[in-house]
Amino acid sequence: MTDPILSLLGCAQQLSNHKRMATGSPISDPTAIRDAYEKSFDALVTAIFRWYGEAMRQDRAFLENLANSSQRVKLGCFWNSLKDQRHDKEHDDYDRAAEARRWREHAVASAAPGTDSDVLLRDALIAELHTALQVLLAVALHVAKDPLLAQSWSERAAVTPEAEVHNVYSNLGLQPPRNFEYVVRQYKAHPWLRSARKPSDRAQIAQTVVIGIGLAPLSIAYDELLDEFGLVGDSSARSLLVLAYGVEASGHSNASTVSILKSIWPIVRATA
């Protein structure tokens, strides 16, 4: 018998391949679902919601928009079930608690006595997710072969936080690092993001996050550096340190950093 998780991940991989062909980017990595499946139904609901509901939101919305009515019904069905389970778990006064309960009862209704009901719930949710992914895959197959639709998907995918951060890395000539998802989370949580109105404002914030997270600690203790320049307790200290990071990012360290700072700090200071 085929492992349901393997089938699901295989289907997600196919969807990702079609998205790569259409847009040049894969879909978000679904492997957290596999780990959650091993744990509990609640963990699985959370993992699927984060992946399908959040990380895949833009792709899902784009593809659903192109789906036919029967496909939309299937997708809507699954989305309702997932939301019900997610919110029922999170909120005591969830107004669709009855529907959520009915779904769970139905999932375990045909269980043999002694069967672990949590496992049955996990399998049921995975099966429904698989069905939804197959629908998305069918639409994606059509989109990937149509240059205009592929272009639309590409543009749509470019406005996700992941794509915005990815774009910054591309402009900086860097590879997305291993902690890419962490960088994206930091970006999404950045306090200035809410007030960003234009895409260019968002790009500026993404750039700030990428640069900030990517900086390696200075090779010299920062307080010693400030002391060297007589800036301990001075409000200009921050400016010197930012400059020092710039110098070190270009490959200098230790005495070489100090030497360069000595030559440029007076200019910065004088023109401030």
Add this chain to the structure above:
Amino acid sequence: MSSQRDLLARIAAGPRFLLLGQGTERTPLANGIQRREWFFPAELTPEQPTSAFPAVDATRLAEYDRSVGPCSVPAQLTQVAPIAWNGVLTSRIDSATVRWFEAEWRRVVPLAAQAGPYLRSTTELQVRYLYGGLGLPQDEWPPASDLEWIDSQRNASDALSELARNLITPKGVLLVEDWSLADWLSPLDLYNFASRLAPGQVHVFSASEEIAHHQLIAAAVSRGAIAVHSESLGAFMEQAIGQGLLPEHSSTNVERAKLIPTHTGFLELKVDLWNRILGTARPVDLELLEPFPFAKGPLAYQRFRSFLGASEGAPPWRAIASGLKLPRTYEQKLLARVELALDDPSGGRGPVILQGQTASGKSLALVWLAQALARSGRAAVLHQSRRRDRPIATDIEAFSLWVEGESGLPTVLIWDGMADPDDYFALDRQLRARGQRVLIVGSTYPNDTSNGYQLTAPIHLDADEAAAVGPWLAEHGIVLPPTGAGADTSFLALLYRALPETESGLRRGLALELRAAESGMEALSRESRQQEPDTRITAIARALAAAGFDIDSLAPSDHTIEELAGLGFAERSTTEQLSAMLLCAGRRNLNLPLELALRVVGREGSTVITDFVKRFDIFRWTEDADGGQYLGVRTRLEAELLAREELTDLTEVEVATSFIRHARADPFTRTGGDEVQFIVDLMEQIGPQSEELSRFSPWYGELAAAFQEHREAGAYTHPRVVLLEANLTREFVKRSQRNGELSAEDRIVRLRTSEDLLTRTLEDLDTTSRTRLNLYVELAASVGSQLYELVNSSSAPDREVVQSLTQRLVDAVMHARETDPENIYPVDVLAWSAKDLVTAGSLDKYQKLALLVDAQASLDSLDPQELSPKQQAKYRSRQAEIAQMLGDSELEARYLRELLAIDDPAAYYLLATRALGAENRPAGLGVALETLLQAPKSIREDWKCARLMLDLYWESKTGARLMRGERNTVPFTEEDWQECLDLLGTLHGAAGFDQYKISFLRGLALFHLGSISSAQDEYRRLGSLGLDVSRRVHLAYLASNPNGTPREFTGRVASATPDGRRGRAWVDQLKAEVDFVPLRFSPVDFRSRNETLPTFHIGFNYRGPIADPIRPGQNLGSVQRR
């Protein structure tokens, strides 16, 4: 520091090699074996570098290998092993090390230092055991004695030399890890190796203070030859990956999977087949179909500008997938033509060829086509850009079989070879003979041939295209005045030069000059409509100059243009030499193998080459998918424009002779490798078969001499190079016949030398069948030319000499035809030789007639339907010439009677063919056959008569030509089959190239006479000939009843492969097994032993009898018994 940036850039760009030492610690065997970690035995470390080799018992070594074998990857290598290395060298000896590099996306090949060939492929990773390995064959084990130790040190040193000389390139890097002063690879070895490379190419990681301060290492560090890093390579990689300075290597298995799109999903191509097909063409997989992620602003502008500046040798897949290309109207026509051919169920399609001038956008169109087809999932697509060897039919067959078996898809080979249309037809014929559904799409220069298979890429934009230019450029912020319909497409190729490097530059108006260029181009387009290519290039140069472009500034020059044009190749500076070489190659659309370029310019060149390519944007350094390194130009058009200024014909000849003198053949490939291919390609463009014949023919003697010098210097001689030498020599001789540059004696001596060289090469060297064919054809031509010299000499030629030469000529032609019975070239040589010799007049009457009849019979033996359109034209013209000469009534009347009197086969052949020429074909057929049957038996010893007799016999008995049509039935009684068999037994003189027909018919007759096993033996013999004749897999005949109906058989599965591609069926009526293809009977059934098959026919192709399912309404060809 900057050295770290340089190192990161080198690692990212490659080629990247790893040298893995024996670790920094030593552990006694007894202790180490108890541990579960990798170690190197202390017992194997000499106390001093000069000490005797510490011998260790082989059993202990095997025990060591077993103990470390299961060890998992040590922590310091977990970041290192997954990197896409171009090669790994190690002084270790255990077999665990090689295992750590294994990954799904690459095949790892452990080898001893001395085992060739050396590759740079990342997907076929060679792990070289410098001192031998315990997991290798016994003769490649580590040393066990002082003498073996000395040998292994030499092998290690040779391997490092090979790395320095031919693999690492000036761009590459060697990273050393786990090395210590106690390593078998001594500091002296490392110092010597690093000294041969440029600064920044060797980096030693995990370097202790002791290493850093070692006298030799410190000296190398001070010169920049070695850089030492105290951190481990793993830590360095970890940090670089963490900061996004290098791509993540360990998580790329999924992305590295080679996925071929199908109707509904993707097929994963396994690494073995990937590596195999990569030598021939690049499968168009998902990686090549991905567009750039969406972007706006400066990033989008940079991508667009990079696309415009992309080198023609490296297709810009991502840019085209992103829609950055201006759509051309003819591309849709091309796609429609290809789709139509794919829909053709008859499989009788030929190649589709795109022809067009330089800068008409053919290569981009073919990349677009490859992507459109692959993305649609209608076919699996292979793409080959022009710089590679010619596609190998067996590799394509393997790919096509896999694709068809897995998905049922056909294969399309897009071969952007700018080759002669005949080359595409030849490959098409070869693949059809193998039964493959492969559609070839090729590219070629404009030619006069107007055929259905060719499509033209126009050099002028049509109205739709011109209207699209403005919006296309505006998407990238570039505003131009409207482009007029009919604009020359060279404007698109040169647009890159007019665009500023940055988007901010564009915004500041730095593209103003573009307007000037555009107006110049518009003027050009008005002038250049319908121009010849040569005139067009001159007009482009003029338009550019008028627009203010200084084309000369694109290439380096230490001299003024006027001085440079007058300078010989040797008098130029190193960069000028590099420039001359690349322009000479680039104007002919060729990329120069890096190693050959470096050999020509010497050591000095290798130090400047990286900077040279960086500084001069016209030159490009490219790497192919299996690690091959090439230098080339951005576009052929720019190279052509510059070459016209900087290179004279003489300089180009000097460049070509330098290439010839320095090229090396790869002894491990039958085609001779990249350098031989480059020389062959260059000669195709300036040699006797090229359009530049008249320009370069005065120097063919020099070029031939360069080949001779190269050969006599003791360099490894490749048959393809010999062929070029002989061909150039012959053309030089031909030219000398006209201008008297060589005396008649000298000419004969040269031709004789060529003949000897060709004969020796055919006897001594292993050649591909294609090369063998070409060598025999050249041999025949060389002998034909000698004959021509003789009959044209002032004194009467010696009859015996002429006789002997004629025999040698015919023999060479016959051998060539044995190699490829359907090839026109040997037949053509015989025809033109006969024509020239007969016209010359000095042959005697018998010799003339015999030669003409040989030529006629040879032409008759070809089926023109199997030839390419160009060859068909040549065939008809030769037929007409020979027929006219044979029809010379005086010649015929005077000598035919005399020849008959001496039972000369030529006379009987001529009489029989004359009878055939009568209007009443059946009656003529009878007379012709009777003429031969009544003739003395001795004429059956003659190849012409034997062949004609067989053809006439079959046609007279069946009413149809032998081997034509498909699934024919033969209404023969047992007596007929026996008579046929008897006749075949008497045709002793049949030519070698006719043996396949005779064997086929003998097998067919034996089968019908009930001798099944004898028939199968006959077909096995036939199969062993390995011929790629066009009808090899066609079922020409079905087992038949005497009344002409097909025989029906019953049986069951004896064996079948799970993929349904092969099987054997037990046939009840024969009590024997025959081949069957389960897939032909059912997509899923008949894979299990003893499954009963539905009633079937038995068909025959050159592979033998095969069970053939009976299809309702099957249209059987029926031949009648007369």
